[in-house]
Amino acid sequence: MACSAFHQNTGxxxxxxxxxxxxxxxxxxxxxxxxxKFPLKVSKLEIGLSRRGAYTGSERxxxxxxxxxxxxxxxxxxxxQSNEGTxxxxxxxxxxxxxxxxxxxxxxxxxxxxxxxxDVPLTKKGVEEAIEAGKRISNIPVDMIYTSALIRAQMxxxxxxxxxxxxxxxxxxxxxxxxxxxxxxxxxxxxMKQSIPVITAWQLxxxxxxxxxxxxxxxxxxxxxxxxxxxxxxxxxxPPPNGESxxxxxERAVAYFRDYIEPQLQSGRNxxxxxxxxxxxxxxxxxDELTSQEVVSLELSTGIPMLYIFxxxxxxxxxxxxxxxxxxVYAYTRTLAQYRQKLDDxxx
Ligand SMILES: O=C(O)[C@@H](CO)OP(=O)(O)O
Numbered sequence: 001m002a003c004s005a006f007h008q009n010t011g012x013x014x015x016x017x018x019x020x021x022x023x024x025x026x027x028x029x030x031x032x033x034x035x036x037k038f039p040l041k042v043s044k045l046e047i048g049l050s051r052r053g054a055y056t057g058s059e060r061x062x063x064x065x066x067x068x069x070x071x072x073x074x075x076x077x078x079x080x081q082s083n084e085g086t087x088x089x090x091x092x093x094x095x096x097x098x099x100x101x102x103x104x105x106x107x108x109x110x111x112x113x114x115x116x117x118x119d120v121p122l123t124k125k126g127v128e129e130a131i132e133a134g135k136r137i138s139n140i141p142v143d144m145i146y147t148s149a150l151i152r153a154q155m156x157x158x159x160x161x162x163x164x165x166x167x168x169x170x171x172x173x174x175x176x177x178x179x180x181x182x183x184x185x186x187x188x189x190x191x192m193k194q195s196i197p198v199i200t201a202w203q204l205x206x207x208x209x210x211x212x213x214x215x216x217x218x219x220x221x222x223x224x225x226x227x228x229x230x231x232x233x234x235x236x237x238x239p240p241p242n243g244e245s246x247x248x249x250x251e252r253a254v255a256y257f258r259d260y261i262e263p264q265l266q267s268g269r270n271x272x273x274x275x276x277x278x279x280x281x282x283x284x285x286x287x288d289e290l291t292s293q294e295v296v297s298l299e300l301s302t303g304i305p306m307l308y309i310f311x312x313x314x315x316x317x318x319x320x321x322x323x324x325x326x327x328x329v330y331a332y333t334r335t336l337a338q339y340r341q342k343l344d345d346x347x348x
Contacts, residue, residue, distance in 0.1 A: 095311040095335055096265040097140055099272040101160065102280055103152040104129035104303040112217045116209030116243065122155050129303025130156040134163030137305050139340045143269040144197055145170055146261055148204040148276060156303065157198065157274035165343050172198045203256035206276035210243020236292035246295065250282035257283050265310040287315045 104126030108115040122130065133156070142164065147153045154172070161170045174180040186192055212220060212232065221229040232240040239245035253275075264271050273283070277300050285295045287308060307318045 094268065095309055096268050097270040097336065098265060098308040098310055098315070099137055099140060099142070099270075100280055100283065100306045100308070101130075101133050101156055101272065101274045102277055102300045102302055102304070103150075103156040103274060104133070104159075106152045109302065114209045114212040114215050114217060114220070114240075116206050116213045117150070118213050119150050119152075121151050122159075126152070126302065127155070127159060130159035131163060133303045133305045134160030137272070137307075138163045138165045139343060140307065140336065141166070141270040141339045142168075142196055142272045144199065144264055145272045145274070146199050146201060146204060147274045148206070148279065149200050149202040150205055150276070153204070153274045153276060154198075154200065157272065160272075160274070160305075161196070165347055168194050168196045170196045170198045172200060199260075201256055201260070203252040204273065204275040204279050207244040207246065207249035207278040209240055211241040212243060234296045236295055246278055246282055246285075247292075249278050250285065253279040253282045254286045257286065262310075266313075288317060 104122045106115060106120050106126055107123055108118065108120045109126070110123050137160065142161070145157050145161070147157045158170055161168075171186070174184045186195070217229070231238050232243075235246065237245050237247045239248060257273075261271055261273065273280070275283075280300055281295060281298050284290070284298065284300075284306075290298065308315045309318055310316075
């Protein structure tokens, strides 16, 4: 018995580019009418070294953050997961896939309202974006899912997983108290093998937008001025009135990532995170070693998955999988290619 439970335009870095082609000389990425080629040889280490001198004290502390908050969910189920689809591959490889998805359009995105920690659901368009995101990642192994505590991120994760070819069932872990844990036990190893634990964590929530929550973004810009509102929305260390700056959001989100998610990747588990514009901006700032100036121009689109490969202790951004048939995604690593082949053999 088991109790188991990734453009540059008008100065704006937008991580919603479309990966078009991977060749031996580089990666072609298209975004709108813009096409860029990135040489494969440019490593994160090189980028990091050239940027490291520009870090501020708080950025350095971002990299040294220890979580001050407790984990919201117990991860026991994971150790009892066989993840048999990728387990044998894991033994041969120290690499893991990390998928980041900002939730699909929410009802307050549609109304152009500051949302922050207000818990609103997806629009119909948001539902469609989540399903489309799922199609893009349907051949990438997922062993664990992390979402924020907010419904728009959870809807996105669940809807995306309806498209996954492996058809494992995502199960939200309820560890908020002993009774919840006890009442949500599963008593079949076989069933657990066909499941993916979903860990919800408030630390991955959207930045708390303070007294802007519920206000219209356009009206707020007209009242306080475009520059002030842009500073509140995109600066690193200037908080909106009584809300969290990106730096404050990073203190919890990056700490959670480092303390709870990175160890899963280190042990070879493939992880998907469904979260929010700013909690993901802070995590990407950490992964890509962006400076506080660079993160100002980082924008994330709703419902676009970004793929990173974690290998030998380093994160390498691999853009956004375009479609299940996109051969380039599977050229990233031998492990992913093998996984896809296995799916093809099993399901076709
Ligand atoms: O309203 C919000 O919570 C966020 C994300 O939608 O807005 P912004 O674009 O200002 O980060």
